[in-house]
Structure formats: structure tokens, C-alpha cells
Amino acid sequence: DTGVSQDPRHKITKRGQNVTFRCDPISEHNRLYWYRQTLGQGPEFLTYFQNEAQLEKSRLLSDRFSAERPKGSFSTLEIQRTEQGDSAMYLCASSLTAESTDTQYFGPGTRLTVL
């Protein structure tokens, strides 16, 4: 069984540039989540999809951030006009709502560094 995969694993960009990350969930998982983790902190929720519908967004998700999940499969997270404060690890997770407890399984993350 293939786990959650994320691409790229590392991204270095200059302030003001746009970046896009991709997440491929565990196949047949209908829920997909994005979290952000800064140094020394636990992950913080950004947004989640059930199939292709984006059902919840955190207040952390500023208008420079946009996420999509076309056709309910992979998801992309785009950050426009990056700022140094966006430097963090971006984690993707997926789960299956058929499971009563809806356990979230995480990918390896994309580490973003904004110079």
C-alpha cells in the first residue's frame, strides 16, 4: 500500500515568487488535509478536502494561499508572493471517512525556505 507522497521535498525560493506543492494521498482516501509546521512547533491545520470539495479553511490560510483538489485525487497548495514568514514544513495527510475514527496519515512534507 503506497503512503502519502509529496513533491517537492524541498523548495528554496526568493521572496515574492510563487510556489506550488503537490500531494498524492493514499489511494481511495477521500479526505485530504494540509498542515504547516514551523521550527519547534507542532503542525497547524490549514485546510481540508472531502473528495474535490474544500470544506474547511483555517484563519492561518491567508488570501495568498490557495489549495485545489481537482477530481478528488491529488491536491496542490499554491503560495503567491511568498514572504519569509512562509518558511515552514508543509505537511499533507489523508484519511478515509469509512473508518469510524478517521485517522490521518501523513506524507514526508515539503520544506519551504523563502530567502
Next chain:
Amino acid sequence: AQKVTQAQTEISVVEKEDVTLDCVYETRDTTYYLFWYKQPPSGELVFLIRRNSFDEQNEISGRYSWNFQKSTSSFNFTITASQVVDSAVYFCALKTGTALIFGKGTTLSVSS
């Protein structure tokens, strides 16, 4: 408000020692789930265990055991006979709705 507190920032032990990682949570919901995840240096969060609020039975899995006490809002994690491979950051998390609410993590260092 929902909150998870992991008061221990860093713990260092020598191999074969037992170690307990503390987790205290806050929620007013009566139905909730508690989780532990391990984050090795590679960065991926690895799921370890899930507990629901109606099941206070303690659980043992190999060298790992978990103690859930609703009376003290705690969900502590014990590693028996620690090994170097246990070195990682361990996160406790609370789920009442969709999102997981994580503590700040405890960094465990096991030396040989």
C-alpha cells in the same frame, strides 16, 4: 478552547531506560479522539495510536504503552527499554472536529 500541552520539551535517556512522555489536553467536548505521532529526523509524522474518549482502557503494543485518564485529562506514553531508534520528536494530538490539534512535541534522545 481546545488545547494540548506537552510540558517536556526535551528528554535524554540512556538505552534500556524506561521513559514516559506526558500529554495533557483541554476540551469541553464529550466525544473526542487522542493520538500520538512520532516524527523522526526524516520529517514524516508516523501514526502510533488512537484513543476515543469513551475508551479508557490502557494499551500496550510491544515496548510502547499508553495511559489514558479522563479524570486528569492526560494521555501519557511510556517506552519501555528505550532504544536509539526511538530518538525522535513525539507529538500528542486532540481531535474533536476535523482538524488535529497538536502539542508542541517532546524531543526524545536515546544514547547508546
